[in-house]
Amino acid sequence: MTKRLLLISESVGTPTPARGILNYSAGLLACCKRLGVETTLLVETPEATTSSPEQLVRFLVEGTVDGAIRHKPHWKHLYVKYIQSLLERTRPAALGQSPVRNVVTSGITAPPLAAPHLAWIDAFMPVARFYSDSTLRASYGLAPPIVDARGFDIVVMDAFHHAHPVTDQGARVALVIHDLIPLDELSGRYRLAFDQKLKTALEQATELIFVSAATENEFGQRFPNHAARPSSVFSPVIRPDLLAASAAANQTPKAERPTVVSILSDEPRKNIPLLLEAFARVGDRADLVIIGNVAASRYPDAHSNVRFVGQITETEKTELLRSAVALVFPSLSEGFGIPIVEGALFGLPVICSDLPVFHEISGGLATFFNPSSVSALAQLLDEVISNPDSFQYKANALRERCLATYGIDTATARLAQLLASAPA
Structure with a gap:
């Protein structure tokens, strides 16, 4: 029936x-x-x-x-x-x-x-x-x-x-x-x-x-x-369109200049100031692209290597994920954390806050940092930008986990x- x-x-x-x-x-x-x-x-x-x-x-x-x-x-x-x-x-x-x-x-x-x-x-x-x-x-x-x-x-x-x-x-x-x-x-x-x-x-x-x-x-x-x-x-x-777009991620060449992506909204719990301060310590070696409803005017002191692209189409978002070297998610509180799954689908190393829910979602296969420590995040960003291949084993395992768990x-x-x- x-x-x-x-x-x-x-x-x-x-x-x-x-x-x-x-x-x-x-x-x-x-x-x-x-x-x-x-x-x-x-x-x-x-x-x-x-x-x-x-x-x-x-x-x-x-x-x-x-x-x-x-x-x-x-x-x-x-x-x-x-x-x-x-x-x-x-x-x-x-x-x-x-x-x-x-x-x-x-x-x-x-x-x-x-x-x-x-x-x-x-x-x-x-x-x-x-x-x-x-x-x-x-x-x-x-x-x-x-x-x-x-x-x-x-x-x-x-x-x-x-x-x-x-x-x-x-x-x-x-x-x-x-x-x-x-x-x-x-x-x-x-x-x-x-x-x-x-x-x-x-x-x-x-x-x-x-x-x-x-x-x-x-x-x-x-x-x-x-x-x-x-x-x-x-x-x-996992959305079927996102899964289809991620299937070709490995075929997309990475940009010569490393790009780190973050998917956020402009709320205090998203911890954007700490992310910007940590990325400023990276210097001009890489770019940070922030996707989501975040007003650049609220962060006038952001380093020149930070781009706020706002609410973009799913096609534009997948293109950014395909060409990135990592995804960072510095939130202080979440009920789940969709960006972690999105980044994982594209084979990206995921750097995220050390929260119980993020351990649950990723099965411990993300790379965690203290969300109140600028230096901890800056160090991880430096490592993933300098040698993204060293994070790839965990990234591949995280992708397989997400496909099996949230497919x-x-x-x-x-x-x-x-x-x-x-x-x-």
Whole structure:
């Protein structure tokens, strides 16, 4: 009997292509397709109109969330006042407490190259302003919107969502937990919204899925009351396009001038200042290329051999990885660490922070340094630039490990186990 899955995902269900969670959920969808699982995606639409699958795909690929309420503070507060006044007039029936459901069969045959994962979705559940309103409600402690999830065997929330899926008896609600970093970083209104999303998601979930054992352990320490809940680990899946691009990596000649690549975002925990200081000690012997949403203007003192290339296409990123001599990942905290796998796939020596989760991901085959020590990182950078061949044995072993651990075949088999029965 075919299993039916509903995916609640702001990263996949809105036009937000830069999010790491999108890649995680795309891998999940690929495995579902292989297993013959019928998947439905809850999509936020701008207005309450009936859309065809083609219109929804076009919106997800080419649309914008600039008009969403969460991006217009002046409208946001007016909207909240309206909700609050309506709640007062209509108690005990709260706004948004009627289940929302409108499933549109997909049947996409030629999805855009920019979003191949959309071909793995069998149907869409379009709901006007769903994720925007959900976040808004979380920010003000209002009741979450109800989703009519009857008829589905399992509902997967790929992050903490302020949503209430109504399911058939015995159906499962799985919550994916990537990390708990916002608990240490967010404050003010953003923290209130996150706390409410976390609280609601844990109330709704019948089981938990973690991206790493390290995240699972941290969750058990922080939330011992939830530690006994059924849980499992389902790590990110290597994207087919990345695997295909990496296959030809050994055929690409390295640049005459050594290049080290780092894939980061502009957050304090990414430890960019330490990376820049360490690379400055390398001098002019090599270049550092930082990929990701990092504003060069914030680092005016960066050495001239540092390039900030910003958000680039996957093709451009693979070209940089192919020609690099190493990948460095100096982060202070992560739930997983996708850049480690990406660098490993291209046969690069990986230099990363000495964190438990990075040991887990790499099986100890990366090269680790104290993320608070500039001199420790500078020394490793000097070694890998001077003699990259001395790191190659470990790099090759790391590539084989990542292929075996995070490849589509392994992931599909793991997902089949998870879907067969609730985890113990």
